[in-house]
Amino acid sequence: MKSKEIRSTFLEFFKGKEHLVLPSFSLIPQNDPTLLMVGAGMAPLKPYFTGEKTPPKPRVATCQKCVRTPDIERVGRTSRHATFFEMLGNFSFGDYFKEEAILWAWELVTTGYKLPEDKLYVSVYLDDDEAYDIWHKKVGIAPERIFRLGKEDNFWEIGQGPCGPCSEIYYDLGADRGCGRPNCEVGCDCDRFLEVWNLVFTQFNCTESGEYVPLTQKNIDTGAGLERLAVVLQGVNNLFEIDTVRPLLDHFSKVTKTEYGKDQEKDTSLRIITEHLRGISFMVGDGILPGNEGRGYVLRRLLRRAVRHGKILGVGEPFLHNAVNLVVDEYGEFYPELAKGREYIQKVVRLEEERFHETLEQGMKILDELMHKAGPRGVLPGDAAFKLYDTYGFPIDLTKEILAENKLILDEEGYQEALEAQRERARSARGASVFGKDDTDYESLRQLTTEFTGYDSLEAEGEVLAILKDGQPASAVSEGDEAEVVLSVTPFYGERGGQAGDTGIIITDGGTMEVTDTVMTPFEQVIHRGSIKQGTVSVGDAAKGKVFAPGRSSICRNHTATHLIHTALQEVLGEHVKQAGSLVTPDRLRFDFTNLSAATPEQLAEVEQKVNEKIWANEPVSVTLASLDEAKDMGATALFDEKYGDAVRIVRVGDYSMELCGGTHVQSAGEIGLLKIVSEAGIGAGMRRIEALTGAAAYRWFAQRNQLLEQCAAQLKSSPEQLPERISGLQAEFKDLQREYQRLQLKLAGMEVDGLLSEVSQKSGVPVLSARVSAGNMETLREMADRLKNKLGSGIIILGAAAEGKVLLVGAVTNDLVKAGYHAGKLVGEVAKLTGGGGGGRPDMAQAGGKDPDKLESALEKVDSLVENQKK
Structure with a gap:
């Protein structure tokens, strides 16, 4: 059975059991700071398990793309470890429970996949008699084929919160795949018994004290590894031989001129290259770019690891990008983002390969010298390894791996000391944080909430809830004092999402405060910063806040313009363009986006023209509220690293742009007046930055340029229209004079x-x-x-x-x-x-x-x- 059929059989089976089949979620977790990447089928559905959100249906089934890296060192060295895999899963949110989950799993593996029952074994948690009885009495599995395993194997929990026992289905690959011990059975570390499906019964809540309290809503979370099922159903020895992976392995075998199966070490390198390219392609397809931290570092690590093993096999030039097509051809039908981003994925992989080839050559020379100095079975100094990473960009994971291959070790403590010293230097250089001094007591404000009314009005009346002076709580502040104030109701927008905070004044019966900036605390309280201009402002005072209207209007113009720029860039450069950051102030806007090369002057002119056409058409700007899932169904653009609540604001500019955004905007595009892109530059690998002006600032830019043009024309005794011709003439004259000057110089030199x-x-x-x-x-x-x-x-x-x-x-x-x-x-x-x-x-x-x-x-x-x- 081919992998495509394994996938469709699973989803169709559970569709017949009244499950809603959802497409795979992105590898980038949404609204989950605890995860770097999605590594399990249930991860994107976590809010439904916790009750934080209502699921679209109480029964759901998915085939989820996943990336996990804890076992990266084992990839290629074992038959089953992978960083990228597809996880088939069926889920119940307070609907069915153990009996249905077990009976359906057995029905699918024996009738849908037609696995022989005499090859199947199951495990349950030690004291889960309920699951044991279902397997034995309802399914009819003999007791000797049911194994009770301990907490490490058959109980799922991550700290506090929902948890529960597991039950797993194993397939016996045969005695020849085992360890040979007479007591080899389910639970053994050898390769004989392959776990193909894990059923998690989420029935408890683990409290802070470690007590397991039964949940009123019990859930089912199951996961069946598609690749593992393929190993069994296709009768092959390992995941590298299944139908979706073997073509890649054969391709790299040909490229590296290495016959697979002849040399264990070379086989390991071939497997690493093959396996990693799948994950690399999917990660880039989801908008992840190589970087030095977070998801970007995971991608860079996989790619550089694959490149190094290519070099071990004698490949001295970029080669991975040429195989991206094989991945897309195999998976693109089910994962359309791959087919859509085919060329973009190839470009990202090729550029990173080229960069790393330079780094690798330089770094390996230095590392070889360091290893030679360390001697056999020696220790590489931590500061030397850190310099290799910090100065030459040589990944520390790669250093460790190469040391291990040469039976050397790293001075981990010395490396960490050097790393921490650099972090301390960086902290010192940054100085005070965005929220003020490190000793500012924002914790004391944690329970306070402010109602924001600034979408509809630039004025609001409320009460002074708290005051901070010199970072500490104060009951009152007087004329001349610098202060931070929290109000019960405010029209001031606190800096977030790239939009600068508002400025204005706060008036109380006792005094007036000039607000020079508005920010959010780490606990999301709105902080009004400024100085007391007259009188005294006290906690408990009735207060009226007034936002400086011209500043807010300019911010709104610039913010709506960033949305238009985003859409125009996707139209001109390609749909791979994603927003990577922005800054919206009254004076200017800055828009960071993903793209592998600089936009040409012609492309920037086209972007600028498209945006201005929407401005001059005075496209209406509308804001609606919806759930995050509804917004995505509408096609609204969401930023993966942005945190969204249950209800999101969808900002539309006519039929042209639709994005999720919590910022403030104009009511119609015509209010922007004019947009001028003043610069475009690179800010990192695959990252570009546009700076632009709107409204009066854009007009002033054109006026200044025109004045400069008039001055230049006057100096050259010409008109602006005739300047190009005049300059060309002067350049030709200058070249003639240069030639004559050179001739005379040589003549003088001869004399x-x-x-x-x-x-x-x-x-x-x-x-x-x-x-x-x-x-x-x-x-x-x-x-x-x-x-x-x-x-x-x-x-x-x-x-x-x-x-x-x-x-x-x-x-x-x-x-x-x-x-x-x-x-x-x-x-x-x-x-x-x-x-x-x-x-x-x-x-x-x-x-x-x-x-x-x-x-x-x-x-x-x-x-x-x-x-x-x-x-x-």
């Missing part, structure tokens, strides 16, 4: 050469001419040395000149003296050192440079003695 012949010295026993000349560049200096060489017939020439604050030096030695052992490169290099520089070259002709023109004369005076030393 100077004739005068220099009288300065030849014979002090060292051979003709030596060292002189300072008036050459403006190295070309003229070389021309003079050549002429002197020809005229002298036999001799040594060292010429120096000062140009633009630097020293230029040329040395020449005639052929007869080269044969006698004199060397122009060494001579001119010694002279250069005396002027604070260096250089060298061939024995007959060489050049050098210096930094100090004041030392040129004295350096040239030493040429005779340098020639004398060379003679010795």
Whole structure:
């Protein structure tokens, strides 16, 4: 049974059991800071298990793409470990429980997949008599085929919260795959009994004290590894031989000219390359880019590990990207994001490969030297490993892996010390955090809540709930004091999501506060920062907040413009473009996005034009509220790293743009007035940044440019319209003058050469001419040395000149003296050192440079003695 059929059989089976079949979620977890990447079928459904959200249906089934890296070192060395895999799962949220889950699992494996019952075994948790009885009495499995395992194997829990016992289905691959011990059975560490399905019965809540309290809503969470089922159903020995993986393995075997199955170490490398490329392709397809932290680091680690094993097999150039097509062809039908991003995935992989080939070559040379110094079975100093990582970009995981292969170890403690020292330097450089000094007591505000009314009005009345002065709670502040104030109701937008905080004033009966910034605490309280301009502001005062309208209007213009830019970039550069950050202030906007190369001037002009067309069409801007799932169903763009609540705001600009956003916006695109992109630049691997202006700021930019254009035209005695033609004419004139200048310089140099012949010295026993000349560049200096060489017939020439604050030096030695052992490169290099520089070259002709023109004369005076030393 092919993998596609295994997948469809599972989903169709549970669809027939009234399950809602959902497509795979992204590998990037949404609203779950506890996870780096989705590594289980239940991970994206966690809010339904906890009751935080209501599921679309109480029964759900999925085939979820997953990435896990805890066992990365075992990938390729065992038959079943992988970083990427597909997890088939059926889930119940307070609906059916153990009996249905067990009976349906057995029905599917025996009738749907037609696995022979005499090859199947099950396990249950030690004291889970209920599950044991269902397997034995309802399913009819003999007691000797049911194994009770302990908490480590058959109880699922992660700290506090929902948990419960498990039951697993195992397939017996045969005695030849086992350890050979007479007591080999389910639970043994060998490869004989392969777990193909795990049923988790979430029936308890683990309290802080460690007590297991029964849940009122009991859930079912199951997971069947598609690749493991394929191993069984296709009768192969390991996951690398199943239908979705073997074509990749064969491809890399051909590329590396390595026959699979002949050499264990080479097989391991082939398996690592093969397995990692699947995960790499899926991660990039979901918008993850190689980086130095988080998900980006996981991707970079997998990719670089695969590249290194390619190098072990003799591949010295990028090769992984060429196999992306095989992954897309195999999986693209079920995972359309792969087919959609085919070319983009190839580009990302190729660029990272190219970068790492440079890093690998340089890093391996240094690591080889360090390992040689460490000696056999030695220890690599931690600070050396850290320098290799910090200075040369050589991953620490790769260093550890290479050390292990060479039976060396890393001084982990020393590495951690060096890493922590760098972090401390970074913390010191950053200084105070975005929320103020580190000792600011925001914890005292944790229970306070503020009603935000700023979407609809720039004024609001409320009460002063709290005041912080110098980071600590205060009951009142007076004129001249700097303070942070919390209100019960506020129209001020606190800085978040890239949008700058509002400014304005707060008025109480006792005093007035000028608000210079509004931020959010780590606990999401709105903080109004500023100074007391008159009187006293006290806790409990009635307060009226007024936002500075012009500043808010400019922010709204810039914020809506970022949405339009995002959509326009996707249209012009491709749908792979994703927002990676933004900054919206009253003065300007900044938009960071993923793209592998710089946008061309023509592409930026097209983006700008598309945005302005929507502005001039005065497209309406509307805001609606919906659940996150409803918003996604509508096609609204969501940022993976953004935290969204149950209800989200969907901001639409006509039919052009639709994004989830909590910020403030204009009511119609026409209010933006005008957009001008002023720059586009790279800010990291695969990351670009656009800076732009809108409204009055954009108008001022054009006005200033026009004024500059008029000034330039006036200086060139032309009009702005005629400037291109005028500049072209001046450039041609300038080139003619340059050529004439060069001709005259050479003529003068020739005249100077004739005068220099009288300065030849014979002090060292051979003709030596060292002189300072008036050459403006190295070309003229070389021309003079050549002429002197020809005229002298036999001799040594060292010429120096000062140009633009630097020293230029040329040395020449005639052929007869080269044969006698004199060397122009060494001579001119010694002279250069005396002027604070260096250089060298061939024995007959060489050049050098210096930094100090004041030392040129004295350096040239030493040429005779340098020639004398060379003679010795």
